Structure formats: structure tokens, C-alpha cells
Amino acid sequence: RNNKYRRQLQTPTGTVPQSHQSRQPPGNIFSKMGVSDDVVQPKQAEAVVQDTIIHLETTKDCLKPAKIGFVGSGNMAQALLNGFVNKGLVEASNVWASAPSDRNLAKLKPLGVHTTHDNGLVIQECDIVFLSVKPHLFIEVNAGLSPIEGDHKPLFISIMTGISIEKLEQMLSGIVQNPRVVRTMPNTPCMVSQGCCVYCLGSNATDADGIIVKTMLSSVALCEQVPESQLDGICGLAGSGPAYIYAVIEALADGGVKMGIPRQLAQSMAAQMVKGAATMVLESGKHPGQLKDEVCSPGGTTITAMHKLETGGLRGTLMSAVEASAQRSKELGK
Amino acid sequence: MGGMPLTFAGRMKLVPEACQGILTSRIVKAENIIASCPKTDQHLLDQMKVMGCETTNNNVEAAGSSDVVLVGVKPNIVPRVLHDIKSCVTPKSPLVTSVALGVTIDSMESILPDASRVIRTMPNIPALVNCGASVYSKGTYATADDVTLTKRLLLSVGTADEVPETFMDAITGLSGAGPAYVFVVLEALADGGVKMGLPRPLAQKLAAQTIMGAAKMAIETGKHPGQLKDEVCSPGGCTIQGVAALEAGGVRASFIDAVTQATLKSLQTAGK
Numbered sequence: 001r002n003n004k005y006r007r008q009l010q011t012p013t014g015t016v017p018q019s020h021q022s023r024q025p026p027g028n029i030f031s032k033m034g035v036s037d038d039v040v041q042p043k044q045a046e047a048v049v050q051d052t053i054i055h056l057e058t059t060k061d062c063l064k065p066a067k068i069g070f071v072g073s074g075n076m077a078q079a080l081l082n083g084f085v086n087k088g089l090v091e092a093s094n095v096w097a098s099a100p101s102d103r104n105l106a107k108l109k110p111l112g113v114h115t116t117h118d119n120g121l122v123i124q125e126c127d128i129v130f131l132s133v134k135p136h137l138f139i140e141v142n143a144g145l146s147p148i149e150g151d152h153k154p155l156f157i158s159i160m161t162g163i164s165i166e167k168l169e170q171m172l173s174g175i176v177q178n179p180r181v182v183r184t185m186p187n188t189p190c191m192v193s194q195g196c197c198v199y200c201l202g203s204n205a206t207d208a209d210g211i212i213v214k215t216m217l218s219s220v221a222l223c224e225q226v227p228e229s230q231l232d233g234i235c236g237l238a239g240s241g242p243a244y245i246y247a248v249i250e251a252l253a254d255g256g257v258k259m260g261i262p263r264q265l266a267q268s269m270a271a272q273m274v275k276g277a278a279t280m281v282l283e284s285g286k287h288p289g290q291l292k293d294e295v296c297s298p299g300g301t302t303i304t305a306m307h308k309l310e311t312g313g314l315r316g317t318l319m320s321a322v323e324a325s326a327q328r329s330k331e332l333g334k
Numbered sequence: 335m336g337g338m339p340l341t342f343a344g345r346m347k348l349v350p351e352a353c354q355g356i357l358t359s360r361i362v363k364a365e366n367i368i369a370s371c372p373k374t375d376q377h378l379l380d381q382m383k384v385m386g387c388e389t390t391n392n393n394v395e396a397a398g399s400s401d402v403v404l405v406g407v408k409p410n411i412v413p414r415v416l417h418d419i420k421s422c423v424t425p426k427s428p429l430v431t432s433v434a435l436g437v438t439i440d441s442m443e444s445i446l447p448d449a450s451r452v453i454r455t456m457p458n459i460p461a462l463v464n465c466g467a468s469v470y471s472k473g474t475y476a477t478a479d480d481v482t483l484t485k486r487l488l489l490s491v492g493t494a495d496e497v498p499e500t501f502m503d504a505i506t507g508l509s510g511a512g513p514a515y516v517f518v519v520l521e522a523l524a525d526g527g528v529k530m531g532l533p534r535p536l537a538q539k540l541a542a543q544t545i546m547g548a549a550k551m552a553i554e555t556g557k558h559p560g561q562l563k564d565e566v567c568s569p570g571g572c573t574i575q576g577v578a579a580l581e582a583g584g585v586r587a588s589f590i591d592a593v594t595q596a597t598l599k600s601l602q603t604a605g606k
Contacts, residue, residue, distance in 0.1 A: 233570075289560025307590045316581035323578075 054089055054128070054212065065090075069126030069154070070097040071119045071141065072133030073104040076159055079191035080130065083220030085111065086193075096122045120145050123175070128155045128212070131168075135160040138171070148176045155209050156181045157199075157216075161235070162333050165202045165228055178204045182213045185231055186221060187238050195221030196238035200228040232333070236326030244321055249274060350381040352406075352457070352491055355464050357385060359490030370396035398422035402429045402483065409434040416445040425449040429480045431470075433457055435506060436603045439473040439499055451476045453484045456505060457491065459513050466492030467509040471499040503604065507597030515592055520545060 048055050054066045068090050070077040077097065084090045092112035098119045099105050105115040116122065119141055123129050133141050138160055148154075156179060158168055165183050172179035181202030189195045197217045201210050210225055217223040226234065249270045256266030281288055296303040357364055364386030370393050371378055379389040390396050397403045397419040407415050412434045423430060423446050431453045432442060442452045452473030457466045468488040472481050481496065488494035497505065520541050527537030552559055567574040580586075 287558045287561045287564070290558045293558070307587065307594070310587035310590055311584065313582070313584045313587070315586065316578070316584065319578050319581055 048208075048212075053091070054216065065094050066128055067126040068095050069122035069129040070095070071122050071129060071131050072137075073097045073099040073108060073115075074132065074134070075191060076186060076188075077130060077132040078104070078107060079195075080132075080159075080186070080217075080220060081108065081111070081113070083190070083193055084216060087219035089216055089219055096125050098122045123154060124148060124152065126154055128157065128216075131156055131158040131160055133160065135162050138163060142171045142174065145175045147174070152176075153178075153180060155205070155212070157213055158183050159186055161185065161239070162329070164333060165200060169202055169204070180204045180206075180209060182209055183228065183231075184213065184217065185234055185239060186217065188242055190217075190220040193220045196234075196241075197221035197223045198226045198231065198234050198238075199223065200226060200231065232326040232329040233322070235329040236322040236324070239329070240321070240325040244318065245274060350378060350385070352461055353382060353385060353387065355461065355491035356487060358464075359486075361486055361490055368396040368400060393418045394422055397428060400428045402431065402487075404487075405430065405432045405434065407434065409437050412437045413441070413445055416442060420446050423447055423450050425451065425475065429453065429476065429483070431455055431484060435510070436502075436600060438604065439471060443473055443475075449475045451480055453480055454499065454502070455484065455488060456502060456510060457488060458509050461491040464491050467512075468492055468494045469497045469501070469505050469509075470494065471497055471502065503600040504593070504597045506600040507593040507595070510600075511592070511596040515589065516545060 054068070055064060068081075068084070070081065081090075081092075081095065081097070085092055093114075095108075095111075095113045096116065097105060097108050097113050098116050098121065100117060102115075109115050114125075123145065131138070153176060156168070156172060158181065163183075165181055168181045168183060169179055172181065179202070182199050182205050183202065184197055184199040186197040187195050190197065195217075197220075199210065199213050199217065201207075214223050214225065249267070252270035252273070253263065253266040256269065257263050261269070277291075280286075280291055284291065286294075292306070296306060353367065353369070356362060357367075365388065367382070367385075367387040368390060369379060369382040369387050370390045373391050379391075383389050393415060403419065405412060405415055412432060416430075419430075425447075429451045430442065430446060433455050435456070437454070439452055439454050442454070443450060446452065450473075453470055453476050454473065455468060455470040457468040460466050461468065466488070468491070470481075470484050470488060472484075485494045485496070520538070523541035523544070524534065524537040527541065528534055532540075548562075551557075551562060555562065557565075563577065567577060
């Protein structure tokens, strides 16, 4: 039975690190998740990963698949769910999703997901609950929730922009004592499993909770833990960033069209080129300045173009964009 | 290399200092150096005399007794000097070198007798403090030994690299004119310091030392400058604020423009 636990977890950015080996009762693979022995005896059931599937350890020897819930079933929730299912982290039959209307639920039902209009049902039923409603609707959603029955204490994972951990904990303490909360910020390319996501642990969330979040979100994104203070900056960079790049791609395509290339080809080339360049940065380990140098041969076409970009103040403009978005994020968060 | 006469022909303000560098490197002994220039520049000859060099007012006399001639006159005077000395130039001796801006190997070879050995060099101003960035290109008949000798002479006042002559204009724009760009940067940094409350002498000293130190890091660590920049810029810190201001000011483009314009001017002067 122990052999089942020796699997490595693949993430978009590589494997989840295998930590020190420690004495573990059979069936408990916390050490494989990089969690120390100290966290082994949780008060409530903690989630672990077995054979890639997220399980719940209710007692030392008993694991059962964790139930995953989505309060709010829009694009991001769907993207996450699809990612989890594709990576084998959850089985659709262990997923509950709620939404006010059937519009989004209709897309999830065919997967075998349990759907409902009752947010409270999802929270009561599930061990891990994604809060994926539009941020401005959350107050209303929260107000409509009743206290959780029994000693069920789910892990809440928020993907809602601009709602702080403090606020989340304050709001959720109306339905459960000392709510376990992890705040995350995914970005839109999570929808194509090429996202960026950061997460911050709330005051009642454990390191093990963090590892579960990281494992799950790594199925669709580059996922790292950060202090909450860095979220505005991340918003400016990775949250808003795709929009900057869409503008870049469009402009490059315009340049291509101007020089006689058909639009469709110009656009695909522009997009693939951006993807390729990004891949080189992520995989080569070289400094971007170094990579730039390697394309710019003396007196050649590329360096001539770089001069135009510098003259246009490209670098300063991008820095300002990140700063402006981060600043606005800060303002909105108050 | 004892006993190798070296001539500095012509009026060049910088020659005494360059000569100092060469002497310190002990490539040539002072008594084997002859400096020649017009009577109007006697003060320059006096400086050379003080260093122990021979002096004269006669270019031909100087060149005739030398193995290596360094022509250090202003570019428009070079043809005249070459005409002066051509009677004592043969393929055997001397090697004729020039530090004049924009004077091509072709133009020198066409004035001098057939098969004369010529090397064109371009040092830059910090050669005066033995921190020059010099380059050289060999003429049609210059030998490997000529190249080695030239390199050694230039190394005595800084770095020395052989380049194709086609690079000369761009090098003029970069390392020839470059010190001026850096002096502007230096002054501006010092101004910034003064603006923020530092006394001028301290601000200027720190600015200069900072530039020198940063350059030294770039040269000695071999790291990419972008990498070095990253290593100074901690998240949300002071340095990145400063860098942001530079980028907003388009400083990179300004430097690219500077090198471009100076190079174009060099090309224009050469009539290309």
C-alpha cells in the first residue's frame, strides 16, 4: 500500500519538492508534500495528495477523496476545475458547484459535477471550498449563508480580487469559528493552463493547507506563496499583464500588416513569437538582457529596432504600467 | 626591446602624457625616443626633454633615424607630415603609425612610398591616465611583428584590440567620444547629489568613484550588465526608483543616439 504514495507530482513548473523522510504511519504522505512531522496530528481532517488525487485524512489510517466545492461557477471556476480534472487531482463526482442561475452550471453538469443554487450546501458538503463569485457580490452571498453545522471546518480558497484576508476571515467567522482561509490571485491565462497564481495563508490556515493550494493551482499556473503585502504588485504585473501583452501582440501584428503580411498570419506569428520568447526566458535560465544580446547582431535588423523601442521609452512605460495598476489595486482594496 | 628608436612626430598635446605611459612600461628607453614638432610648440618639446627624450624641430631628421614613427598631428595636417617624411620611409623602416581620427590606412599608404608599413590606431583620452581603450588596424604591408609591437605600445596606456578598419567610425562614436558622455553623466550625478544636499566636491568625488567602480565590476565579474543592475535593485527599494526615473527619461535611447550621431559624423568626415 505504501507504494501508492511514492508518486511524484508534476506541476507546470516542475515537481513538488520531496522533503526529508520522517517516520510516518502508513497512509500518511505529509512528508512527501514537504510538510514536517509537527503537522501530522491535525484537529480537523487535513487534505493530502494520494496517487495525485486530493484526499482527506480523517484518521491516521483512513484517507478518502476530498470533496471540492465552487461557490460561483464562472469562467475562472470552470478553468480551475478543468485543470484539476485534467491533472487527475479531483474526480468530477467529488465536486460541488453553485451559481444563481443555470447558465454556468449547464457547462459543469456534463462533467459529472454536482450542481446546485444553494451556496450553503456546497460549503456544508465540501472539504475545500473555492470562493469564486465576483468580488462585489460576495457581501450579498456571505449574508445569505447560515452557520456551518457540526464541526465541519472547510478550507476556503478565495480567488476574488481585492478582498483581504482580514475581510474574508471577518466575513466567514459569521458561519464558522476561526475560518481557514487562503487568499489567491490567479490570472486569466489559468483558463489555458498557462496562468500565474500567488497565494497567502490566513491566520488559521496551516502550511499543509498552503501545500494543497499550491498543488491544486499548479495544475493551471505557475504558483508561489507571497506575503499579502506583495499582492498589489503582483496584480500590476501578472494580473493586468495579459492586457499589456494583448496590446503588444496587436501592435506587432499591425506592424506586420503595415509591412505587407496578411492579418491572420501576422497575428499568429506575433502571438507565437511572444510565447516563444517567454519560454526562452523561463527555460534558458539566462538573463533577459543576455537573451536580447544574443538576438542583436552588430549593425543588424534587431538592434536597429531596439533603438526605436528605447527611443519610444518602452521600458519606462512598462514600469509605469505595472506601478499604475498596483497603485490602483491598493486604492481599490481600501 | 632596447635600442629601438621611437619618434613622436608633430604637435600633439597629448604626446608627452602618452609618452610617460610608454616609458613607465619600459618598452622603450627615453633616450631612444625622438620627439619632433614645430618651434611654436617648444613647450611640448621641453616636456619631452624633461623625460629624457631627444628632441628636434625637424620631422625628417627624427623619422629618418627611427624604427617606429608615431604621427600625432591633427588629422588635416597628417598628409603634410607624411609628405615631409616620405623620403626616409622604406618598406624596411620605419613602421608608420597614426593616432589621427578619420585618417584611413589607404590615405596614408597612397602618400608614402610603395609597400610602406602602416598601422592605424585609435586610443582615447583616458590613455593619459593609463586607462585608455585603444584599437588598431594593420595596413596592407604591416607585419605580425609590427602588430605585436603596436599592441604592446598601446597596452602600456590601457587596453588594446585589433579591429577591422571598418569598425573605426563606430569605435570613434563609442570609446572615442565616450569619455565625454561619461563626463556629462558624472556632472549630472553630482548635480543630483548637490540638489539633495551634498557639498559639490564630495558629490563629484563620489560620482566619479561610483562610475569607476561600476565599470570595474562590469569588467572584472564578466556578468551581464542587466544582471549586475538586478543585483543592486532590491524589491521596492531605492535603487529601482532611480532606475525607473532613468527609464522614464529614456536614457538608454539617449546613449544609443549619442553613439549613432558621433559615428555618423565620423563617417561624414571621412566622406563615406
